[in-house]
Amino acid sequence: xxxxxxxxxxxxxxxxxxxxxxxCNLQRNVRWPxxxxxxxxxxxxxxxxxxxxxxINHPRDEANLLRLVHEGDASGIAGLVILxxxxxxxxxxxxxxxxxxxxxxxxxxxxxxxKMVIVTHLIGTALVQMAQTRRSRHDILAQLLSGDYPSxxxxxxxxxxxxxxxxxxxxxxxxxxxxxSELFENHAPDAAERxxxxxxQAVQDHLDxxxxxxxxxxxxxxxxxxxxxxLNERDTIRAELGCLYRDLHAMIGDMALxxxxxxxxxxxxxxxxxLNEARQALDVAENLRPASGLCDxxxxxxxxxxxxxxxxxxxxxxxxxxxxxxxxxxxxxPHSLLETLDALLHENGNALQAARRLNIHRNTIxxxxxxxxxxxxxxxxxxxxxxxxxVALLVWRMTEAQRQDQP
Numbered sequence: 001x002x003x004x005x006x007x008x009x010x011x012x013x014x015x016x017x018x019x020x021x022x023x024c025n026l027q028r029n030v031r032w033p034x035x036x037x038x039x040x041x042x043x044x045x046x047x048x049x050x051x052x053x054x055x056i057n058h059p060r061d062e063a064n065l066l067r068l069v070h071e072g073d074a075s076g077i078a079g080l081v082i083l084x085x086x087x088x089x090x091x092x093x094x095x096x097x098x099x100x101x102x103x104x105x106x107x108x109x110x111x112x113x114x115k116m117v118i119v120t121h122l123i124g125t126a127l128v129q130m131a132q133t134r135r136s137r138h139d140i141l142a143q144l145l146s147g148d149y150p151s152x153x154x155x156x157x158x159x160x161x162x163x164x165x166x167x168x169x170x171x172x173x174x175x176x177x178x179x180x181s182e183l184f185e186n187h188a189p190d191a192a193e194r195x196x197x198x199x200x201q202a203v204q205d206h207l208d209x210x211x212x213x214x215x216x217x218x219x220x221x222x223x224x225x226x227x228x229x230x231l232n233e234r235d236t237i238r239a240e241l242g243c244l245y246r247d248l249h250a251m252i253g254d255m256a257l258x259x260x261x262x263x264x265x266x267x268x269x270x271x272x273x274x275l276n277e278a279r280q281a282l283d284v285a286e287n288l289r290p291a292s293g294l295c296d297x298x299x300x301x302x303x304x305x306x307x308x309x310x311x312x313x314x315x316x317x318x319x320x321x322x323x324x325x326x327x328x329x330x331x332x333x334p335h336s337l338l339e340t341l342d343a344l345l346h347e348n349g350n351a352l353q354a355a356r357r358l359n360i361h362r363n364t365i366x367x368x369x370x371x372x373x374x375x376x377x378x379x380x381x382x383x384x385x386x387x388x389x390x391v392a393l394l395v396w397r398m399t400e401a402q403r404q405d406q407p
Contacts, residue, residue: 002029003123003130004208005079005106008050013122016114017081021097022106027209028078029201033123035116039064040071047076047201050123052116055088062093069096073103076198080105085112134219137162141221145228147272155268165216166268169233171261173241174226174278175248177203178256178286186254195253202251203227210244226282228275233264238296245293258285259294287312288395302391315395322392325375337375340368342393345386 006026009017019026031048037057038044045051051072053060060068065082072080080100082092092109100107110119140158143149144166159166177199184192207220207227214232221228231237241259248257260282262274277297284306285295306315326337340358347353355365369380378385 002031002048002134003126004029005050005108007130008123008126009108011122011126014114014119016111017119018109020092020107020109021100022079022104025104025106025205025209027212028106028205029208030078030123030127032127033120036068039067041068041077042071042075045072045075045077047198049077050079050081051077052081052083052110052119053089054083054116060089062095065089065093065096066099069099069103069105069107073105075194076201078106079108081108081110083110083112083116087112133162137164137219138221140164141218141230141271142223144268144271145221145223145275152269159268164218166218168216169267170218170265170271170274171231171233171237171263172265172271172274172278173229173231173262174260174275174282175203175207175229176225176227176258176282176286177252178258179254183255199252199255203248203257206248206251210247226279228278230271237261241294242292249293256289257293258282258289260285261294261296261298263298288315302394306391306395318388319392319395322376322388323396325377326372328375337368337372338393338396340365341372341389342397344369344380345390345393349380349386 004027008014008030009019009026029048030050032050033052034045034049035052035054036044039058041051051068053065053068058064060082069080082089082096084091092107097107136158140155140162141164144155149155156166158164177196180196183196186192187195204220204222204227207229211217211220211229211231215234216232218230221230241261245257245259260278260280262277262281265271265274281295281297281300284300285293288295288306309315323338326341328334328337340354343354343357344351347357351365351369352362355362358365373379376385376389380386
C-alpha cells in the first residue's frame with residue numbers, strides 16, 4: 001500500500017504543502033505517514049515513511065533537524081515534512097534545505113495552520129483507495145505471470161477497466177539482488193537485514209520511477225526476491241537496460257544485481273512462458289556473471305546447456321583446460337592468442353580474414369596460429385577442438401571483463 005511523494009503533493013486539500021528540496025526523487029513510494037516524537041529517527045523508522053516533524057514534543061533546532069535528515073536518508077525514508085509557524089519551528093534553515101537537496105531527499109514545508117488531522121486523513125484515505133487499485137492491477141498481472149487465471153477474456157476485461165495496457169508485444173525482464181549471503185557474513189544480523197531492506201527498497205523505488213517514464217508502462221511486480229518488468233517491445237530495450245543496470249549498480253554497494261530478459265511475448269497470454277524464459281536467462285547470468293549483468297534468453301544457445309551443470313567449478317575447469325594453455329602471462333598482451341583464436345573461429349578458419357579483423361599482418365597471424373596449436377596441443381583443423389574452443393570462448397568473453405574489474 002503506497003503512494004509516491006508526488007502523488008501526495010497532488011492530493012486535493014494539500015495545496016499549501018510546498019516542496020523545498022529533493023525534486024529528483026518525488027517517485028519514492030510512501031508506505032505510511034509517521035510523526036517524529038523523539039530526538040532521532042534511526043530506531044523508529046524502517047524505510048518508506050513520510051516523516052512529519054512538528055517540534056511540539058521535542059525542540060527542533062538546526063542541529064537536530066540536520067540529524068533527522070542524516071538519519072532519515074540513511075534509513076530510507078520517502079520524505080521529510082517540517083511544520084513551520086510562529087509557535088515552534090519558525091523556518092526551515094538553509095543548511096537543512098541544502099542537505100536534503102544533496103541527498104535527494106524530498107523536503108516539504110507544511111504550515112501549522114494546515115492541521116495534521118486533515119493531512120493524515122487525506123493521505124490515509126488516498127493510500128486505501130490507491131492500494132485497492134494497485135492490488136487489483138497487480139492481481140491481474142500476477143495471474144497472467146503464473147498462468148493461473150479464470151479466462152484470458154476476463155483478465156483483459158479487468159485490465160481495460162483498470163487502464164492496464166496489455167495489448168501489444170512485451171519483453172519481460174527479471175531482476176534479482178545477488179551476494180545476499182556475503183552481506184550477512186560481513187555484517188551483524190540486524191545491520192545486514194536493515195541494509196538488505198534499504199537496498200531492496202531503493203532498487204524498487206528506482207525501478208518504479210524508471211518504468212513510469214516509459215511508454216505504455218505496466219507496474220513493477222515483486223515476486224519473492226524477483227523484480228519483474230514488462231516492457232513495451234522496441235529496438236532500444238537493450239541499450240535502455242544497460243543504462244538501468246549501471247544506475248542500479250551504483251546504488252547497491254557491495255551487493256550484485258543481475259537481469260534475465262525473455263524473448264518477445266506477443267500478448268498477455270504468453271506472460272507465463274516469458275517469466276520462465278527470463279528466470280532461465282537470470283540463472284545463467286548469476287552463474288556466469290557477465291560484465292553487463294544481463295543475459296537474453298533468445299541469445300543463450302549452448303549456455304542453456306551449460307546452465308544445467310550445477311557446479312560452476314566444472315565450467316571453470318573446462319574453460320581453463322581448453323583456453324588456459326593459450327594465455328601467456330609474461331607477454332605484454334597475454335590474451336592475444338585467445339583473441340586470435342576467436343577471430344579465426346568467427347572467420348571460419350580463414351587466416352587472411354581473421355588478420356583483417358584483428359588489423360594485424362598475415363605473418364603475425366601465421367605465427368600466432370603456430371603458437372595456438374603448440375600451446376593447446378591441437379590442430380585448428382580438428383573440429384572437436386574448434387567446437388570446444390567456441391564454447392569456452394563464449395564463457396570467457398562473458399566473464400573476463402568482470403575478472404579484470406576485480407581487485
